[in-house]
Amino acid sequence: MTLVNRLVASQGGTIEDQREGLAMGQEFVVRRPRHAEGATDNPPASRADDGGVSPPRRKRRILVADDNADLATSMGLLLEMMGNDVRVTHDGAAAVSADAEFRPDVIFLDIGMANLNGFDACRCIRAKPWGKEPVIVALTGWGHDEDKRRSREAGFDHHLVKPIEPAVLERFLADIESPAA
Amino acid sequence: MSDAARRDADAVRYIVLRKLASGLRHTLMGELQSIQFLSELGARLLQNGADETRMRECVGKIPLVAGEAMATGHSVIEWLRPDEGASTTLGEVVRQCVKLAGDDWRLRATHATVAMGNSAGEARVSRTAARELVVTSLLALTDLHPGALDVEVVAEQEGDSVELRVRARRSSRAPPFPSSTIYHALDWDDVAVLAAAHGVACTCGGDTVALRFAVLPAIPGSAQPREAQRPQ
Numbered sequence: 001m002t003l004v005n006r007l008v009a010s011q012g013g014t015i016e017d018q019r020e021g022l023a024m025g026q027e028f029v030v031r032r033p034r035h036a037e038g039a040t041d042n043p044p045a046s047r048a049d050d051g052g053v054s055p056p057r058r059k060r061r062i063l064v065a066d067d068n069a070d071l072a073t074s075m076g077l078l079l080e081m082m083g084n085d086v087r088v089t090h091d092g093a094a095a096v097s098a099d100a101e102f103r104p105d106v107i108f109l110d111i112g113m114a115n116l117n118g119f120d121a122c123r124c125i126r127a128k129p130w131g132k133e134p135v136i137v138a139l140t141g142w143g144h145d146e147d148k149r150r151s152r153e154a155g156f157d158h159h160l161v162k163p164i165e166p167a168v169l170e171r172f173l174a175d176i177e178s179p180a181a
Numbered sequence: 182m183s184d185a186a187r188r189d190a191d192a193v194r195y196i197v198l199r200k201l202a203s204g205l206r207h208t209l210m211g212e213l214q215s216i217q218f219l220s221e222l223g224a225r226l227l228q229n230g231a232d233e234t235r236m237r238e239c240v241g242k243i244p245l246v247a248g249e250a251m252a253t254g255h256s257v258i259e260w261l262r263p264d265e266g267a268s269t270t271l272g273e274v275v276r277q278c279v280k281l282a283g284d285d286w287r288l289r290a291t292h293a294t295v296a297m298g299n300s301a302g303e304a305r306v307s308r309t310a311a312r313e314l315v316v317t318s319l320l321a322l323t324d325l326h327p328g329a330l331d332v333e334v335v336a337e338q339e340g341d342s343v344e345l346r347v348r349a350r351r352s353s354r355a356p357p358f359p360s361s362t363i364y365h366a367l368d369w370d371d372v373a374v375l376a377a378a379h380g381v382a383c384t385c386g387g388d389t390v391a392l393r394f395a396v397l398p399a400i401p402g403s404a405q406p407r408e409a410q411r412p413q
Contacts, residue, residue: 068211070246074218077239081225112207117287141207142285146361162210166221 060173061085061102065095065121066110066139075108075169082170092116096124104134106173109156111140111147119154126155135176139164182378190378193371197317198261199364204284205257212250219243263309268397271343272302274311275334282319283332290329290356301336304343306394310379315345317375318390321367322349326388329354341396348389 016029062084066072069090076088087102089095093115095107107125111118118138125131135158138151143161151159160172182190219242226236279293286293322332329352336345369385376383382393 070215071211074215078218078222081222112287141210163214163217
């Protein structure tokens with residue numbers, strides 16, 4: 001009971017013993033504050049009755065960099081299927097050098113990549129003469145507020161937390177306004 | 182072990198799991214995301230009547246990534262509900278723990294080197310005891326010494342026991358981002374509590390921890406480690 005009391009108190013709640021007498025069993029009433037509906041990490045997926053998702057407005061050049069090869073490849077194939085021109089790399093340094101010739105409109109960077117992490121890769125890209133142009137998106141398993149703040153500091157435009165629904169990804173691409181668009 | 186000591190050990194275990202949650206999630210989500218993307222791609226290819234070669238390529242990848250995610254999921258459950266009687270090699274434990282505790286070390290400019298002397302890496306030890314103590318030691322080291330570190334893990338087998346030493350040295354590398362403590366900070370007292378709970382000799386202080394594990398007999402009829410799960 002002491003443990004339950006502590007747990008309830010730690011969440012700002014109260015617990016009352018509603019026992020009416022010996023041999024009457026025990027009834028406890030726990031009250032805890034309701035949390036307001038919070039924003040999710042990622043935008044909501046479109047509902048089925050929305051009539052599906054809209055295709056991207058135009059064919060975009062998209063660079064995907066993730067050291068999880070399966071994820072990078074599957075995401076690249078899916079983005080191609082959505083009508084985009086896609087390149088895939090598996091580390092931050094390759095992402096920075098691949099950029100120069102490809103000039104992507106949108107770049108998805110994992111954060112915890114080998115060679116050059118996503119934060120540094122983003123800074124390197126932003127430091128290039130054309131580096132202000134692409135929309136750079138952190139796509140990562142790290143979703144704490146601190147991680148998002150660091151993403152902003154590094155120059156990311158958006159911070160998406162894995163897992164991300166394919167429909168959300170598609171709508172996200174349709175919604176973002178690339179300066180080049 | 183007294184009830185109070187058991188509760189203290191469980192409290193440390195809870196803190197460790199909370200601290201590892203980010204790394205566990207990171208690994209698991211990456212693998213599940215691949216399955217979702219490939220499944221979605223397959224569905225769209227079917228719907229659009231795409232060419233068979235591309236469909237084969239897509240569908241052919243699903244069993245492999247699904248298998249990896251299954252193994253990772255199994256391994257995560259093993260961290261949450263360990264099999265107390267299981268054994269594994271010390272080398273395997275160190276590899277798992279460095280990967281898991283060091284999930285974000287790349288961003289903290291912290292590097293680890295592992296040196297397993299003679300047959301120490303192949304020495305069989307209690308999986309639960311070794312996992313809990315090695316990962317807690319790594320987390321305590323980085324909490325006690327925030328900033329860029331060189332972490333050295335060294336093991337030597339001596340007779341029927343194996344000694345593992347973990348040491349942190351300050352590095353001059355500039356971390357992309359400063360260290361931040363996840364959940365509660367761990368210290369050497371926490372490592373000592375777990376060591377006592379497992380009956381493992383432990384000497385810790387400053388920038389070094391030394392743990393002495395009993396070497397368990399090899400599993401009869403098997404030259405391979407019993408570890409069935411894919412390590413984290």
